[in-house]
Amino acid sequence: MVTPQVDQGSGVVVVLDDRPFTVQDHLSILQHYGFTPRVFSGPLSFANYLHDNENADIRAFVVDLHIPGARKGLSALGFPNQGNDSEFDVGIAIVDSLLSGKFASTPVIFLTAMGMHDEISDKIADAMGHRSNVRHFDKATAPHEFESVVRSISIQEKRPLDFAFGAIVQAERKVRDGDLIRIVEPIYSELVRALNRDPSLFRNITPRQWEELIAGTYLRAGFDDVILTPRSGDLGRDVVAIKHGFGSVKFIEQVKAYSEHHLVTADEVRALLGVLGAELDASKAVFTTTSDFAPTLHLDRFIMPYLPHRLELVNRQRLVERLAWSEQSLDGFLPTH
Numbered sequence: 001m002v003t004p005q006v007d008q009g010s011g012v013v014v015v016l017d018d019r020p021f022t023v024q025d026h027l028s029i030l031q032h033y034g035f036t037p038r039v040f041s042g043p044l045s046f047a048n049y050l051h052d053n054e055n056a057d058i059r060a061f062v063v064d065l066h067i068p069g070a071r072k073g074l075s076a077l078g079f080p081n082q083g084n085d086s087e088f089d090v091g092i093a094i095v096d097s098l099l100s101g102k103f104a105s106t107p108v109i110f111l112t113a114m115g116m117h118d119e120i121s122d123k124i125a126d127a128m129g130h131r132s133n134v135r136h137f138d139k140a141t142a143p144h145e146f147e148s149v150v151r152s153i154s155i156q157e158k159r160p161l162d163f164a165f166g167a168i169v170q171a172e173r174k175v176r177d178g179d180l181i182r183i184v185e186p187i188y189s190e191l192v193r194a195l196n197r198d199p200s201l202f203r204n205i206t207p208r209q210w211e212e213l214i215a216g217t218y219l220r221a222g223f224d225d226v227i228l229t230p231r232s233g234d235l236g237r238d239v240v241a242i243k244h245g246f247g248s249v250k251f252i253e254q255v256k257a258y259s260e261h262h263l264v265t266a267d268e269v270r271a272l273l274g275v276l277g278a279e280l281d282a283s284k285a286v287f288t289t290t291s292d293f294a295p296t297l298h299l300d301r302f303i304m305p306y307l308p309h310r311l312e313l314v315n316r317q318r319l320v321e322r323l324a325w326s327e328q329s330l331d332g333f334l335p336t337h
Helices: 020-032 043-052 085-097 099-104 116-129 143-155 185-196 199-204 207-220 266-278 316-324
Strands: 010-015 036-040 060-063 108-112 132-138 169-175 178-184 225-228 239-243 247-254 284-289 311-312
Touching: 020 036, 020 060, 020 099, 020 143, 036 043, 060 085, 060 143, 060 311, 085 108, 085 116, 085 225, 085 239, 108 116, 108 143, 116 132, 132 143, 169 207, 169 225, 169 239, 178 207, 185 207, 207 225, 207 239, 207 247, 207 316, 247 266, 266 284, 284 316, 311 316
Parallel strands: 010 036, 010 060, 060 108, 108 132, 247 284, 284 311
Antiparallel strands: 169 178, 178 225, 225 239, 239 247
């Protein structure tokens, strides 16, 4: 069991669980977004920690509702006898009571793995309906929803980022279309994590840095050759990514670092399609922007036939999702063979 230690001034998430291995994936997600999980094995040690560390910077509480010793600890915690209430009822009541006062506005995420999601959600709503920042997920079936909530909590931490760094990727050798590149660690990962926490930092990234970041996502997705084209004379392609072997593909991508209100026009996308048509060995074109596309662009008669199998449009929202998955495999966006 993890021994609690106060880490003043950092993002801490308290996890109440008797068997930490059952939430190992969730702990990994928390750590990925910069949190320091503290695991407690029961309500008594949990209550003592809250009492002794009332000034700790706790960003959220994650509670596995299989709480050991819930009934045994009732009298020690000053709770009345709960009669025939279930273990879930007792656990929810304990959490609701302990997380009052200073922690009343701190997010609470309940986890269960009993196939009783709706029933337990109703119990949580009945006991804690006065709190709007309470969520409930099934441990086995909702990891993406859990990650989404953790990401939204982490974004509230406005951590400063120094943008005076060197290259995000590094050239390995020259090829016909530009430079074959590799990711520079830990700069790439630290930058991606910062952007995941706070997309408002988008405005601090230069156009060339965006091209390097996007090139890095292809490497994270397992592409064999990723080429960053020159700043001038790129022939309308900023990144070229190739996967060899069975199911081999070649992607060409254009990246436009625009302000939020500068929309990509149909003419710009048509120009990329012209490049796709001329580059006969290219499988697909991707147009990525830090803003968005003109509202009816996808209905353009010269663009619509290419969507989505030969042309991918990635706007600001999808770019956030793409960066969030760049530490994994980008499932759902890029093929993994």
